[in-house]
Amino acid sequence: MSEPKTLAGKVWDQHVVPGSPQEPSHLDAPGGAAAAQGERPDLLYIDLHLVHEVTSPQAFEGLRMAGRSVRRPDLTLATVDHNVPTIGRDQPNPDPVSATQIATLQGNAREFGIPLFDIFDIRQGIVHIIGPEQGYTQPGMTIVCGDSHTSTHGAFGSLAFGIGTSEVEHVLATQTLRQVRPKMMSVEVTGELGPGVTAKDVILAIIHRIGVHGGIGHIIEYRGDVIRALSMEGRMTVCNMSIEAGARAGLIAPDETTFAYMKGRPHIPGGEQWESALARWSELATDDGAAFDTEVTLDGSEIVPYVTWGTNPSQSVTVTDRVPDPQSMPTETQREATRRALEYMDLEAGTPIREIRIDRVFLGSCTNGRIEDLRSAAGVVAGRRVADGVRAMVVPGSGLVKRQAEQEGLDAVFTQAGFEWRDAGCSMCLGMNPDILLPGERSASTSNRNFEGRQGPGGRTHLVSPEMAAAAAIAGHFVDVREVMSWSR
Amino acid sequence: MEPVSTVRGKALPLDRPNVDTDQIIPAKHLKRIERTGYGPFAFEAWRSDPDFVLNNPAYDGARILISRQNFGSGSSREHAVWAIQGLGIDALIAPSFADIFKGNCLQGGVLTIELPDEDVDYLMARAEELPESELVVDLESQRVSTADGSWTRRFDIDPYKKHRLLRGLDDIGMTLAQEDDITAFEAGRDDAAYPRTEP
Numbered sequence: 296m297s298e299p300k301t302l303a304g305k306v307w308d309q310h311v312v313p314g315s316p317q318e319p320s321h322l323d324a325p326g327g328a329a330a331a332q333g334e335r336p337d338l339l340y341i342d343l344h345l346v347h348e349v350t351s352p353q354a355f356e357g358l359r360m361a362g363r364s365v366r367r368p369d370l371t372l373a374t375v376d377h378n379v380p381t382i383g384r385d386q387p388n389p390d391p392v393s394a395t396q397i398a399t400l401q402g403n404a405r406e407f408g409i410p411l412f413d414i415f416d417i418r419q420g421i422v423h424i425i426g427p428e429q430g431y432t433q434p435g436m437t438i439v440c441g442d443s444h445t446s447t448h449g450a451f452g453s454l455a456f457g458i459g460t461s462e463v464e465h466v467l468a469t470q471t472l473r474q475v476r477p478k479m480m481s482v483e484v485t486g487e488l489g490p491g492v493t494a495k496d497v498i499l500a501i502i503h504r505i506g507v508h509g510g511i512g513h514i515i516e517y518r519g520d521v522i523r524a525l526s527m528e529g530r531m532t533v534c535n536m537s538i539e540a541g542a543r544a545g546l547i548a549p550d551e552t553t554f555a556y557m558k559g560r561p562h563i564p565g566g567e568q569w570e571s572a573l574a575r576w577s578e579l580a581t582d583d584g585a586a587f588d589t590e591v592t593l594d595g596s597e598i599v600p601y602v603t604w605g606t607n608p609s610q611s612v613t614v615t616d617r618v619p620d621p622q623s624m625p626t627e628t629q630r631e632a633t634r635r636a637l638e639y640m641d642l643e644a645g646t647p648i649r650e651i652r653i654d655r656v657f658l659g660s661c662t663n664g665r666i667e668d669l670r671s672a673a674g675v676v677a678g679r680r681v682a683d684g685v686r687a688m689v690v691p692g693s694g695l696v697k698r699q700a701e702q703e704g705l706d707a708v709f710t711q712a713g714f715e716w717r718d719a720g721c722s723m724c725l726g727m728n729p730d731i732l733l734p735g736e737r738s739a740s741t742s743n744r745n746f747e748g749r750q751g752p753g754g755r756t757h758l759v760s761p762e763m764a765a766a767a768a769i770a771g772h773f774v775d776v777r778e779v780m781s782w783s784r
Numbered sequence: 785m786e787p788v789s790t791v792r793g794k795a796l797p798l799d800r801p802n803v804d805t806d807q808i809i810p811a812k813h814l815k816r817i818e819r820t821g822y823g824p825f826a827f828e829a830w831r832s833d834p835d836f837v838l839n840n841p842a843y844d845g846a847r848i849l850i851s852r853q854n855f856g857s858g859s860s861r862e863h864a865v866w867a868i869q870g871l872g873i874d875a876l877i878a879p880s881f882a883d884i885f886k887g888n889c890l891q892g893g894v895l896t897i898e899l900p901d902e903d904v905d906y907l908m909a910r911a912e913e914l915p916e917s918e919l920v921v922d923l924e925s926q927r928v929s930t931a932d933g934s935w936t937r938r939f940d941i942d943p944y945k946k947h948r949l950l951r952g953l954d955d956i957g958m959t960l961a962q963e964d965d966i967t968a969f970e971a972g973r974d975d976a977a978y979p980r981t982e983p
């Protein structure tokens with residue numbers, strides 16, 4: 296009988312390249328460096344490597360300087376997302392430095408033979424949206440990208456994590472990565488979600504509970520009835536923000552929902568191969584009795600819509616609550632952090648969340664830029680108008696999400712309400728392309744980070760679900776989307 | 785990479801928890817395609833405050849930075865490490881570091897030293913009161929000490945990374961030396977079961 300294993304443990308073990316590094320053999324000598332604490336890293340084989348324009352140029356340059364090639368271009372896929380404008384793409388890029396970065400990726404993809412979903416390709420989009428959309432993301436795979444939100448792909452039961460540029464170069468050259476095996480954490484969400492409560496609220500509630508550092512050194516497996524009941528889009532939203540809890544990765548065991556989402560996508564096998572793949576994927580679950588290093592349980596029926604008030608994603612309250620008083624925090628470090636956050640956010644302790652007025656609304660990002668997100672937001676917006684003085688934009692996560700939304704008429708719903716309808720990219724999720732907040736502007740955003748200046752220097756970000764963002768756009772301030780659902784049109 | 789063995793110098797106290805990568809290097813400075821030149825933009829927003837510790841000339845030339853839990857949280861951008869190196873900092877001390885950031889630091893030869901809260905409290909207070917006082921970080925013995933040796937602590941580091949840093953070895957070169965193992969792994973599995981990105 297083999298030991299019961301966690302899902303992440305199984306995927307990890309299946310990808311360890313046997314053999315050991317030749318050079319540091321003396322590590323094992325008595326009294327040698329092996330006497331040091333710490334585990335030896337495994338050499339992990341990588342099944343899919345996603346590449347974007349921001350974290351790759353120095354990696355390709357490193358390969359060139361060392362005269363190395365890309366070992367498996369056929370397991371590598373590149374796209375442009377962070378730095379592309381989301382309007383006026385037929386015009387020359389207004390920013391020459393951005394234009395160079397994009398051209399550099401185009402050149403590197405050509406030189407090293409890597410497939411690229413380029414700026415005018417309908418499949419172009421945010422790197423974590425296009426993988427699942429094309430069926431490249433499959434259960435049991437190892438997936439990496441020079442991007443911290445790579446954890447998104449864990450929604451399919453794959454082991455997916457972000458890496459830095461030196462590691463990007465390492466994967467390009469070797470198709471492997473040297474990693475110490477993380478600890479395992481179980482986050483179980485029991486019960487059932489109430490109406491108007493979404494996957495975004497679930498993950499904000501989880502981060503609120505465990506903190507932005509709670510997941511350091513861990514892979515989180517999300518379990519429980521609430522997770523099982525989520526759509527694939529919802530599961531991707533949850534896994535996406537694993538990194539905001541500090542976790543290395545987050546994943547969910549594949550099931551019928553997963554398989555139904557995957558079936559028929561371009562790179563998903565068909566026919567007999569589909570059957571044998573299903574058999575393989577169905578094995579991918581945590582065994583009964585497998586041990587987790589850390590376990591957390593939340594009652595899903597208690598989760599309500601969340602709004603962040605601070606400058607990290609754990610600084611949140613429910614929409615019915617108020618901006619907290621720094622004095623109410625348990626430690627001096629937290630009191631000081633809260634004071635700083637409120638000062639940056641220009642908020643008074645005790646203000647009801649529903650009285651906070653907003654200037655901008657951003658619907659999009661790899662957290663909430665998928666078709667289902669746009670559908671739910673459109674459901675709130677339909678037949679209504681964006682409040683005076685609010686500028687709201689919708690940025691689909693990929694060219695295909697955009698096309699699908701247009702086929703369903705969602706673009707008309709949004710534009711008639713006064714939203715801008717844009718081309719796919721990271722857009723206002725990070726202040727890198729022309730879509731930014733002005734200093735002092737306040738946004739309701741469906742993205743994942745509310746760090747100081749994240750959406751532009753001096754900008755103030757409140758993270759919410761797509762429904763909550765849509766409702767805020769209409770009201771001009773935060774509202775409880777559960778009440779909006781009963782507004783008469 | 786240059787070998788790393790000892791870092792000796794003044795310590796810059798950055799007394800904030802959860803310092804994120806957007807503060808270390810804002811996204812608008814990630815457009816460049818080089819590895820260097822990020823130092824001037826490190827902590828750009830906070831530096832506009834004249835009271836920010838980096839603006840205090842007493843810490844000019846500091847080589848060690850002390851901060852609080854979860855330092856380097858957020859993005860995978862290695863530019864954050866390049867920016868910190870651009871400030872002349874070669875070692876970081878905190879109760880914990882974000883995982884990806886920590887990995888990136890070791891890649892670039894920046895030492896990340898995790899110490900318990902009470903030790904960080906001590907070093908933070910010391911650096912605030914005595915800006916001129918120096919610390920010594922020694923990788924071989926895995927110790928961080930005050931320059932006079934009156935206070936010293938041991939820190940952990942993965943032995944593989946330690947070996948690599950001490951000798952300045954090329955990580956990719958070491959893995960390529962194992963190329964036969966990788967090829968055998970590929971041959972030993974059902975490669976066709978994995979999707980291909982080529983059209």
Ligand code: SF4
Pocket residue numbers: 376377421422423442444660661662720721724725742743
């Ligand atoms: S949408 Fe935002 S979080 Fe996602 S990949 Fe783009 S910049 Fe990163």
